Amino acid sequence: MTARRVARVLLDSPLPQLDRLFDYAIPASLVSEVAPGVRVKVPLRSAGRMVDAFVVEVGEQDDADRPLSELDTVISTVPVLTPGLYALARRAADRAAGSASDILRLAIPKRMVRAEKAWLANPLTAAPVVDEDAATRASLVLADFPGLEDAILDAGRVALDAPPRLAQPSLGAWAELLAAAAVRTLAAGRSAVIVVPDHRDQAQVASALAAWAPDGSVVETDARQSSPARYAAFLRTLSDAPCIVLGNRSAVYAPVHDIGLVALWDDGDPLLSEPLSPGVHARDAALVRQELDGCALLFAGHTRTSDVERLVGVGWVRELPAQRRTSPRVVLSATREGESRGARVPSSAFAAARGALESGPVLVQVARPGYAPVLVCAECRHPARCRHCGGPLHARAAGAVPVCTWCGRSASGWTCADCGSDKVRMVSSGSERTADELGRAFPGTRIIVADGEHPVLHVDAKPALVIATRGAEPIAEGGYRAVILLDGDRMLQADDLRIGESCLRWWSNAAALAAPRAPVHLVGVAGPVARALATWTQPAYARAELEDRIPLRMPPAVRVASIDGDRVAVDTALTALREGVPEVDPTWVLGPVPTENGARALVRFDYSAGSKVTDALRASVIADALAARRANKGRRQPQGRPQAPRNTLRVRVDVPDLDL
Template sequence: MSLVARVLIDSPLPQLDRLFDYAIPPALEAEAVPGVRVKVPLRTAGRVVEGYLVETVDAADAARTSKPLSEVDAVVSPVPVLPPALYALARRVADRAAGSASDILRLAVPKRMVRAEKAWLIAQAEGGREAAPEASAQAQAWAAGILGAYPDLGPALTDGGRVAVDAPPRPATASGEGREVPVGAWAELLAAMALDTLARGRSTLIVVPDQRDEDQVLQVLEGRAPAGAVVRDDARRSGPERYASYLRLLGGVPAIVVGNRSTVYAPAAEVGTVIVWDDGDPLLAEPLSPGVHARDAALVRQELEGSALVFAGHTRTSDVERLVQLGWVREAPARRRESPAVVLSATREGESRGQRVPSAAFAAARAALAHGPVLVQVSRPGYAPVLVCASCRMPARCPHCTGPLRARRPGAAPDCGWCGRTTLSWTCPHCQGTTLRMASSGSERTADELGRAFPHTRVILADGEHPVTSVDGRPALVVATRGAEPQAAGGYHAVILLDGDRMLLAEQLRIGESALRWWSNAAALARPKAPVHLVGVTGPVARALATWTQPAYARAELADRGPLHMPPTVRVAAVEGAVTSVSTALAALREAVPSLDAAAILGPVPLAAGGVRALVRFDYAHGGPVAESLRASVVADALSGRRARARSDRSAPRTTLKVRLDVPELDL
């Protein structure tokens, strides 16, 4: 019985996002099994391309054509790197996002490394299947103690439930390299869930935003997880290391996989729990096409595989709260509610309203420095990231590219944040003034000012250019930008949150959510009962932090966005390209989904780089038809461009139409 191979071409071209039938020559019948990488001829391109052999079918069941099928040219590797479950996940995620399955697999499957593959094949041949790791009784008891603080969490993990968990906002310690390492208590919670799942013989995927979070989870697991059970999955590892880890997961042995956003696609065996930490962090939003957020991919995977799904964080995004309101995700509250001692610190009578650090926060920092480190969070790095005209207060722009001017150090000529040019002489185009004024203080300027205010005190700067992961328990002023705050041994004795009013001025739909997340994550670094001063901010977001009721703030945000048809109460698609391409796509969408509201389409509006952009707002129930219609328009546009290039000698762009679903911001 002859078989036909169905191959997914590894190509970014949207018209190739389907399975192609190829005949399997007799010489390759033994190696051409589902999941392997293959090389196949592509008639339209006149060349050989790589792809994945997804499945084999009987020749009688293959699509009948007048032409004979081309044959598979070669099997690149005998290792089936694409399990059926991973292809099903990639296909479902891509269809939901109007994208290509090959784009998803490019994120999920590492590049082949021959030496790593040969070593794995030799190990498989010599030792057979690796024994399943078993968590020790001591580790299981430790995990049970951590999970005991959440009565509903353990049953949800066992039954494959979907839950939202508010992590404990306090510091903890982990034993690493013969010493105590400061970590967040949230890392202990995630590790406990993973060990509990491993004890039941199933795998856990822990998806975190960055390497700092990843390191904390790994430090907690060190010494508690059995040898070989933890698999690290991130871009910092070399190509051979990543590929070897991927092959380890294909072996069918349960594991605890810890990594960044692409970890949600890891082909671990018998996945019992998928954990997404801090899903509001923008690092979990995939920038590459089709731009699927790790949270959405995790929801799709849970639906396909029936594993438990946990969204954990110090705050709750409106996206997760919407799922809670629908009953799709359940809350798993702690038995005893924990919250930091947050103080809304405002200027007192007689103090200048422009005073950056009010007397109450200043006094708290001075008192805390007698015992240990104090954290000061600021909004921006650098010395003076914003300069304005001293006469009219208009923002200073670069005369070459109109980028923002900034000061890197006192007395130095300003330079541009975009092109990097130094501006020796500057004239305001509005009032002809020639004097600049510092409109904001960055991390470096704040460190200088606090160093003068607290003489004989260590000042530690932590930002993108000065990364610091942890500090000891000695007195010190730690000035950090949002998201770059280091862990402190035993926790900070006080936390001062500056520039909150400036953070809230950003023209973003979710700026309130983002600011609450930045402040909450910083407040969770304080030791119990240590004061946390939020400076100069009032209103709902400040009250949510002070009362530690972040889910209530997310509910209020949903209530406000619902009547305005703003995400996440609706889904939003961005359609970008040439005027004719966008108009044709929108017309096809109206015809395919006639129930779309008249106000569902915003735009099109012209783009600075050329072309136009339109936004489409639609209900979740219309997600399938909208994605299908827009994807069809992308394919049709790509094919029409190909035909145009075939008729003309001029070089035309390959694809003019771009579509992205689930756009978080309406930034026309």
């Protein structure tokens, strides 16, 4: 019997029941073009159409009597899906009870023909050579953390607290540290991947790499790039020549050759959490990749998340202290006797700002952008709401007509639904209102507003008041001469399990922008978070947070999965989970509770039972999708009344908070 060539392909489909490999016969005309990793089009008989797919394996099959559909066309002969990338996508998807195709949709950019032709015409094969002087300087930077260079070269897993200072007038020491780790890895002939939250952090690391890395060895990738540029950068990572990949959360999947290091900066930033299905955090993807590829793994930040602290506690990640401990000069500012208790800027912070403005810029961090983000009725204090959509009203300037935050409509003629009053009162000050107030308090001083609507990356060393929202603080040349952290008590009141960690991260990142020995005033905050900032002991705070969550079975002490869908589907999934995974304690299941779209339940489980729980949840998702397809198959919709689609089961694993 004559064997035939068969390709096993992964369909590019969001349907969970299609998340497996399918066999297709390779026509004789395509045998020379079909290879593992190439894009193809294949017929999907159940849908009666052609779909895109990736070839995962190619082989021969002796059973020629088994009917197989044939591949239709080869879209591109470039093997964009490497074996390592498929293994990573498969493992990460299984860990999150998701589909591998959803991971690959994030990891592999859309094909751009012109960029592909240019790459095929001139592929890069020569390995970059790191200058000996650059490698030496990189080793000197790494020497601030004894054992770090050896850990990088020996595929170790480490966590460290980045030095809270500027290495150069406009460059953070943390960026220089990550660049040094990547350059040292490249000097050893291996690739490195650096993952940062946003373009501001990316620009910092890119600036540090520009001084050390060889030309053409740094590949930047992020969502701001044009589609051809992003695809060209992806093709560069497929070369055998090692490189340094620098980008946002999807860069963790970069299919570089012989990876030696994956470094994550500030893993507590929510931008590193993938919002699209299956919602794999860059930290979790990096852990999976380190296990698969045997590369070094580096977690760095000015603070320590409880997730990384758990890994340190169980011995999976090793903590590396700095040789010389440095910390900003943090002052806990409170109102003094005789001052108004409602004073937003106490006299001590005010005096520090006035003195610092004589020599350079001063940073003032606030909680929210805009002028007055929150308005209430002046009579009864009821929140002012839009009459059209119910959204909160805010003011763009003093005396301006209130505007809805949600729909953008002006609320002229607004009256309170409770008492009928037509007057509003501001109860929150945004960046613009703070700038207005401080501008009157410091006449003649230059005022700079930095927030989402007014992005500022750098400021010079001349005196200025920089009013910035959390995370939007620009870097000042030589560092800020003083840092004032306002609205801390308001930030801590947010309804979030991890708000303490988040506030400590916001404040620590701002404090790291201060000049040496410059005062950092935290206004109106006391308690464990304030003490951790003042003593610069963020790992100890993360450790205490983790210890408090263990008896309460809160993440990250345990893993949490959310199950959403109609009530019957959620109940069915919970029943299957209890029967299939006896390790799940029934008391660890919260809900189901009614929601707008049906019902929701939360399942808490130990890490040791992770694979069993995710497998069971994934099986329930597939079973529900198949049941929905059978229910809708052949059903005729009433004329003029389109039938509402049946809610399918949705599962998300490792949700950061218990929010029912």
